[in-house]
Amino acid sequence: MAVIILIIITALFFPGIILRIKSIASGRKGPGVLQPMKEIAILFRKGSVFGDTSGIIFRISPAISLSAVVCAMMVLPFGNLKAVISFEGDFIFFSYILALGKFFSIIGALDTGSSFEGMGANRETFFSMLIEPAFFILLATFAMFTGHTSFSDIFAGFHISSDHFILIYSILAVYIIIQIAVVENSRVPVDDPKTHLELTMIHEVMILDNSGFDKALIHIGSYLKFAVFGTLLYNVVVPAGINTILQIALFFSIQFVFALTIGLVESFRARNKMNKNPKFILTISAVAWIAFVLILIMTNKLT
Amino acid sequence: MLITGVFILLTLFSFIVFIVRGSLKYFLSLFILSAGIIITSVWSLSVLSDNKTVELTLQLPVLQHSLSLVIDRISAFFILVVNITVPVGFLYARGYLKQYSKTKTPLHFSIHYFSYIWLYLSMILVVMIRNGVAFLIAWEMMAVSSFLLVIFDAEDRLIMKTGISYLIQMHVGMFFILVAFLIVEKESGLMSFDALPEYFSKHSNIILFLLFFIGFGIKAGFVPMHTWLPRAHPAAPSHVSGIMSGVMIKMGIYGIVRILISLQNDLLPIGLIILGVSVISALYGVMMAIVQHDLKQLLAYHSIENIGIIGIGLGLGIIGIAEGNHVLSILGFSGGLLHVLNHSLFKSLLFFNAGSVYLATHTRNIEELGGLMKKMPWTAALFLTGSLAICGLPPFNGFISEYLIAIGMFKSLSAADLNQAIVLLSAITGLILTGGLAVFCFTKAFGIVFLGQPRSEKASFAHEADTIMILPELITIIFILLIGLASPLFVRPVIDMAAAAFNLTDSVPASATSLISLSHISILSGIFVVIVTLLLVYRYFHLQRRIVTTGSVWGCGYTASSPKQQYTATSYAYNYNHLAKPLLGTQKIMEEMEEGEIFPGERDFKSFSEDVFRTRVIDIPVDRISGLLKKIAVMQTGEIRHYILYAFVFILLVLLLTFFNLI
Structure with a gap:
């Protein structure tokens, strides 16, 4: 359960930190760290407006997407603590349940019949389809390296190796996870969520018509997703078996650094041209294949 | 013996359909079907539960030899697969065929019901018969x-043509099986x-x-032997497409499994x-599916994808046996x-609902549909369930089988050597990419057909x-949810069966750890489901x-x-198309805007993609051969004098050849 609480605490501050960093980097005073949470509180208080063409799918999809993220959290381990539910191939479940959430958010957007949202939906499904192999190739290398097939066991057995290549491999893994998080959450350089509504090409354009309660759920879902990928990062970087308090401290610092990275990238980098994105995303899969070759070398299979 | 008698009696009964x-x-057909289903289900369940083999010997007066029907576990499994979907299809047909009640004569209906019964019986016989000749007869039936079921609408020339091309391709497949048996x-x-x-063991x-793989593969629809599928399925009435895609192509898989069981080396x-x-097959099937505009053709291409997934499992199983990795084998098989x-469950469900959409709108073109969820909520809900299941998303049944295949590969990675690791990772990438593309395809199919606003009158x-039409489909839904939510109940017998067969x-x-994992998946x-329900209830009160x-x-x-400004199926697939163009050969027909054209007139835009395999493997060779034959x-x-001359030349030739001792 601890990991879920930690993820929720992280999610409370994560978007705020990104906002703060962006405003500092651009020399603005900017809102406080808790501003996104205040906005969510406002959304909860508000009523809802539904498009006259949208039907039931539009209304239920935010709840289903959020539930999917919550379910995905349950298979994540944290340091010495195993996940709430851990089993062989739990990462397959992790990825597929997130895909289910995505499926619903996509058809929820299509339910409005608006061409903007169709556009966003199409791109979201296209890009997440392209990123999927990268995630699984990465996890295949984890499984091959550690001999385990669940998040908890993989990360428990990850830092035992004393091979020097593990350092390069960890860097690659960190890079891949950050990029996956960026694509999954549609952030710079794949998409810029803070442009004017219609210019935002992927995620934000899909939720143009959501309001009130539903919009709050969608935001919570995407904040949690950030924290989820941050937790994966933490598990790759920090070895299990150290003091729990230190672990928690490290957990929050890594999440902070993760948010910092995203904030800085968003401040200093422009968004890709939309038709360059497939190349960008497929590069991540290519990097994952390189990581695979590294593991082949490390496990003496490639000699 | 008594049961055998009943079985034979039922087959004879089917002729009465023409009289009543x-x-x-x-109702007579329904009675015959349900009797057959009950009998065979009892046999199969007893085989699966007691781990014994049922053997029946048919002593028919017309045949000199007695024909023995053997039900082992594999046959029992396939019989049960057939027995779930066939009755649902027939119950659905009651509503679906109503539209034809004015245009078709009773004879049409008689032939249709009769063929349906015999399709069922032949499928049951195919999985029970071991003798080669009898097997081929059942295969031919x-x-x-x-x-006959496909060409129900034979007034349409195109459908007749498709049907004949289907029949020819089936016989090409049969030819390969026959040759293999003769060897x-x-x-x-x-x-x-x-x-x-x-x-x-000797050769x-x-x-x-x-030879067997090509023969059975044509039935199953492996690429590049798939070319009949995307044509025959849209031509057939929807309950028939559901049965053919859901069950009949699995007979090809059955044949391949039979061969795999017997393999000894290599x-x-x-x-x-x-x-x-x-x-x-998996990748090509789903890639082609995405660019289809015809709803049923889209589903047909998806069958190819799913056959590919089944084949990945079987292939991994055989590789596992070859490498001594039995866990991979069991999980793969x-x-x-x-x-x-x-x-068989979700594909038939999707075809039935595609049929309902066709019935309600008289079009299968996705671009003309839209907003159907408000008009047809039940159909939409059923189609959505099928879509989620076919994408392999939890908590539906497709996830369970894809999970088993994937976990087998992941578990084998750590002990794999270089070549195995590369093969496994490529297969993983293929399987995962297929899943991603399926999500792409079904968000499109469901989103464009059922959501938004209607795109045409x-x-x-x-x-x-x-x-x-809706009620029988609930049977399918129940199975989909049961397998998805209580998977260990179904996976255990399947594992036992696969292990016993191989x-x-x-x-x-x-x-066994996989079964524990499956129970964890069920819990999750x-x-x-609980979280979703709670959230939705809270949302309601909120x-x-x-x-x-x-x-x-x-x-x-x-x-x-x-409504015309909505995203269409073409625009939804635009960026994908851009990426996959070299493989799919998508073509556009449009008139470019002229320079200085201030008030543009009406314009048409058409885009289509051709099946590369169909043109290269079937159409071009057939054209070449028929060109040669024309010459x-x-x-x-x-x-007549020319023909006499030919005969004379022939006789002369024979004489000469014998004279020189050449023949």
Whole structure:
């Protein structure tokens, strides 16, 4: 359960930190760290407006997407603590349940019949389809390296190796996870969520018509997703078996650094041209294949 | 013996369909089907539960030999797969065929019901018969009866043409099986599946396997033998497409499994061949599916994808045996076989609902549909369930089989050597990419057809399907949810069956951890359902206390938005198309805007993609051959003296050749 609480605490501050960093980097005073949470509180208080063409799918999809993220959290381990539910191939479940959430958010957007949202939906499904192999190739290398097939066991057995290549491999893994998080959450350089509504090409354009309660759920879902990928990062970087308090401290610092990275990238980098994105995303899969070759070398299979 | 008698009596009963009148025809057929289903289900369940083999001997007066029907576990499994979907299809047909009640004569209906019964019986016989000749007869019955079902709408020339091309391709497949059986008979003197292990232990396995694989693969629809599928499925009435895609193509898988059981050596190359062909089938099937505009053709291409997934499981199983990795084998085989059941459920469901959409709108063109969810909520909900299941998303059944296949590969990675690791990772990438593409395809199919606003008049006057069409589909839904939420119940017997069939029973305990994992998945899926329910209930009460209004959808300041501005299937696939263009050969037909054209006139835009395999493997060779034959046709003059001359030349030739001792 601890990991879920930690993820929720992280999610409370994560978007705020990104906002703060962006405003500092651009020399603005900017809102406080808790501003996104205040906005969510406002959304909860508000009523809802539904498009006259949208039907039931539009209304239920935010709840289903959020539930999917919550379910995905349950298979994540944290340091010495195993996940709430851990089993062989739990990462397959992790990825597929997130895909289910995505499926619903996509058809929820299509339910409005608006061409903007169709556009966003199409791109979201296209890009997440392209990123999927990268995630699984990465996890295949984890499984091959550690001999385990669940998040908890993989990360428990990850830092035992004393091979020097593990350092390069960890860097690659960190890079891949950050990029996956960026694509999954549609952030710079794949998409810029803070442009004017219609210019935002992927995620934000899909939720143009959501309001009130539903919009709050969608935001919570995407904040949690950030924290989820941050937790994966933490598990790759920090070895299990150290003091729990230190672990928690490290957990929050890594999440902070993760948010910092995203904030800085968003401040200093422009968004890709939309038709360059497939190349960008497929590069991540290519990097994952390189990581695979590294593991082949490390496990003496490639000699 | 008594039961056998009843069985034979039922087959004879099917002829009475031609005699009785009106709706009695339907109910008589239903009675025959249900009797057959009950009998065979009892047999199969007893085989699966007691782990014994049922053997029946039919002593027919017309045949000199007695025909023995054997039900082992594999047959029992396939019988149950057939027995779930066939009755649902027939119950659905009651409502679906109503539209034809004015245009078709009673004879049409008689032939249709009769063929349906015989398609069922032939499928049951195919999985029970071991004798080669009898098997081929049953196989032929299956081809002919399904052909008759496909051409129900034969007034349409195109459908007739499609049907004939289907029949021809089925016979090409049969030819390969026949040749394979003849080779076996020549060597071992026995033309039967039972003779295969002996043959395989003495001779090279690959060639005979390839013959069988091509023969059965044409039925199953592996790329590049798939070309009949995307044409025949849209042509057939929807309940027939559901049965053909859901069940009949699985007979090809059955045949392949039978061969795989008998293999003795050369396992690794055979496994790699199956795996390679399957990964290509899976990817190619789904890639083609995305660019289809015809809803049923889209589903047909998806069958190819799913056959590919089944094949990946089977291929991994064989590779596992070859490499001594029995856990991979068990997980691969059971994943593949479970996917046979799963696919038969959700694919038939999707076809039935595509049929309901066709019935309500009289079009299968996705671009003309839209907004049907409001008019046909039940159909939409059923189609959505099928879509989620076919994408392999939890908590539905497709996930379970894909999970089994995937976990087998992930578990084998750590002990794999270089080559194995590369093969496994490529297969993983293929499987995962297929899953991603399937999500792409079904968000499109469901989103464009059922959501948004109607894109044409046809769609705006749609109405919900008949209750008698919806109710039987609930049976399918129940199975989909049961397998998804209580998977260990179904996976355990499948694992036992696969292990028994491939002599891997020793390794069953090693794969028990997977059953534990499946129970964890069930728990998590349960938690997911609970969270969703709680959230939705809370949402309901939350919104009760808030002001809820409706307004127009955000149009970016543009107020005169019309349904035509919605995203279409083509635009949804645009960026994908851009990426996959070299493979799919998508073509556009449009008139470019001229320079200085201030008031553009009306314009058409058409885009289509051709099946590269169909043009290269079927169309071009067929055109070449028929061109050649046309040249030879010069000899066909119609004048009798020429023909006498031909005969004379022939006799002379024979004489000369004998004279020189050449023949």
